[in-house]
Amino acid sequence: MSECRRTIDRLPSYVDGLLPADEHADVDHHLNACPPCRHLAALEQGGHAVLRQQSAQLRSESLPPGLRSRCEALAREHAAAKSPRVGALLTNWRSMVPTFLGAIFLVFFASALLSIATRRSDAVLAAQLTADHSKCFLMSAASSPADARDVERMLVQRFGWSIHVPPSSPADGVELIGARRCLYADGLIPHVMYRVNGQDLSLYVLNGVTRKATDLVTLGHRSQIWTRNAKTYVLVSSSMVEGLPDATRYMMNEAQ
Amino acid sequence: MLRRRPEPGPDSFSDEVLRHLDALYGTAVRLTRNRADAEDLVQDTVVKALRFESRFERGTNLKAWLFTILHNTWRNRIRDSARQTVDVDSTRIDELAAQQGGPIELETPERVLLRESLGQEVQAALDALPDAFRQAVWLRDVEEFSYAEIARMLNVPIGTVMSRISRGRRMLFDALQKQDKNSPVGATK
Numbered sequence: 001m002s003e004c005r006r007t008i009d010r011l012p013s014y015v016d017g018l019l020p021a022d023e024h025a026d027v028d029h030h031l032n033a034c035p036p037c038r039h040l041a042a043l044e045q046g047g048h049a050v051l052r053q054q055s056a057q058l059r060s061e062s063l064p065p066g067l068r069s070r071c072e073a074l075a076r077e078h079a080a081a082k083s084p085r086v087g088a089l090l091t092n093w094r095s096m097v098p099t100f101l102g103a104i105f106l107v108f109f110a111s112a113l114l115s116i117a118t119r120r121s122d123a124v125l126a127a128q129l130t131a132d133h134s135k136c137f138l139m140s141a142a143s144s145p146a147d148a149r150d151v152e153r154m155l156v157q158r159f160g161w162s163i164h165v166p167p168s169s170p171a172d173g174v175e176l177i178g179a180r181r182c183l184y185a186d187g188l189i190p191h192v193m194y195r196v197n198g199q200d201l202s203l204y205v206l207n208g209v210t211r212k213a214t215d216l217v218t219l220g221h222r223s224q225i226w227t228r229n230a231k232t233y234v235l236v237s238s239s240m241v242e243g244l245p246d247a248t249r250y251m252m253n254e255a256q
Numbered sequence: 257m258l259r260r261r262p263e264p265g266p267d268s269f270s271d272e273v274l275r276h277l278d279a280l281y282g283t284a285v286r287l288t289r290n291r292a293d294a295e296d297l298v299q300d301t302v303v304k305a306l307r308f309e310s311r312f313e314r315g316t317n318l319k320a321w322l323f324t325i326l327h328n329t330w331r332n333r334i335r336d337s338a339r340q341t342v343d344v345d346s347t348r349i350d351e352l353a354a355q356q357g358g359p360i361e362l363e364t365p366e367r368v369l370l371r372e373s374l375g376q377e378v379q380a381a382l383d384a385l386p387d388a389f390r391q392a393v394w395l396r397d398v399e400e401f402s403y404a405e406i407a408r409m410l411n412v413p414i415g416t417v418m419s420r421i422s423r424g425r426r427m428l429f430d431a432l433q434k435q436d437k438n439s440p441v442g443a444t445k
Binding site for chain 1: 279382421427
């Protein structure tokens with residue numbers, strides 16, 4: 001019986017041709033003498049042969065449309081984020097607009113059908129909103145302070161979104177500069193833009209979506225996600241922003 | 257010896273990662289049995305691979321490293337969403353294996369391999385395997401990773417990997433033989 005056990009334990013290596021010659025011969029010897037083990041070996045050999053024969057066909061799943069281009073966009077962002085001087089990230093972004101911004105923009109616009117409001121993972125959501133964060137600040141001319149009521153009114157008039165826009169708060173170093181429609185999730189997400197001590201900060205609001213609160217760093221940016229009253233809020237900023245904890249606390253209190 | 261990173265733009269690490277997209281997606285489909293989940297999982301894997309580039313040891317197998325991230329991510333996701341992995345019921349599998357040892361007529365592998373509809377049958381039989389066995393046989397016989405690489409991906413000892421490969425192969429072939437016996441043309445001994 002123990003010889004059967006020993007043989008069965010060695011079947012994968014036997015079938016894969018990985019046993020030393022003497023052990024292979026041992027197994028052969030036992031299989032010749034033991035019909036139950038011979039039966040198991042035949043099954044295993046059969047399963048292995050079928051999978052090897054079919055492996056090319058089994059592997060030939062074609063990629064869904066947009067997956068490759070989205071991953072390529074992530075890779076480009078990654079290459080940009082690896083730039084040697086982190087402090088000069090924004091400058092580098094600006095200088096590289098012609099080379100890769102267009103690609104990112106097109107790719108993500110094309111993939112706007114992505115339903116990130118459903119069950120996309122936090123990391124994917126964060127990566128997509130981080131891409132939007134970087135792109136919108138590059139493209140936006142807005143840099144002067146904006147009035148929260150004006151912004152709220154604009155969001156209602158242009159997009160029909162009634163949300164509370166946290167106003168500027170000098171005490172927390174937070175300055176509201178505008179809002180626009182995020183291009184993700186079929187353009188259904190408001191993107192409110194701030195500066196905190198001179199650096200970019202984005203607030204996204206996903207209406208009717210709940211997620212577990214989390215805080216993660218993706219592509220050099222920090223994404224803080226929380227849910228209140230059936231709305232999910234995502235705060236995206238460079239992880240180097242000075243005074244971020246105060247600004248975050250302020251936003252969480254305001255965005256309820 | 258220190259290598260200076262190239263300026264943003266063409267990036268060899270990213271290029272290498274993207275080269276494995278097809279394999280990652282094919283495996284993700286088999287792992288999740290759901291194309292939307294697979295797509296999400298692959299994108300998540302790419303994000304993590306890029307973020308943790310510094311943890312990849314140059315000169316080692318990048319594809320195996322990516323597959324490890326893919327499987328870890330999937331395990332975490334299942335745990336997070338409180339979906340239980342199918343527990344491998346060893347006793348039940350042992351019983352199945354014991355039954356297979358009985359006096360039943362065997363189709364030869366050659367006969368099964370000659371079936372015209374084999375591709376679809378194999379896919380269906382693979383998808384019907386318990387998760388743990390499906391992952392193990394896929395990684396070994398389709399993606400051709402070593403036992404040690406698979407052990408790292410699945411986070412189980414090598415002995416467990418070998419036992420899962422063995423049982424997965426047997427269950428798969430057993431299922432295909434049964435299909436053959438049930439089919440009108442499969443009645444010959």
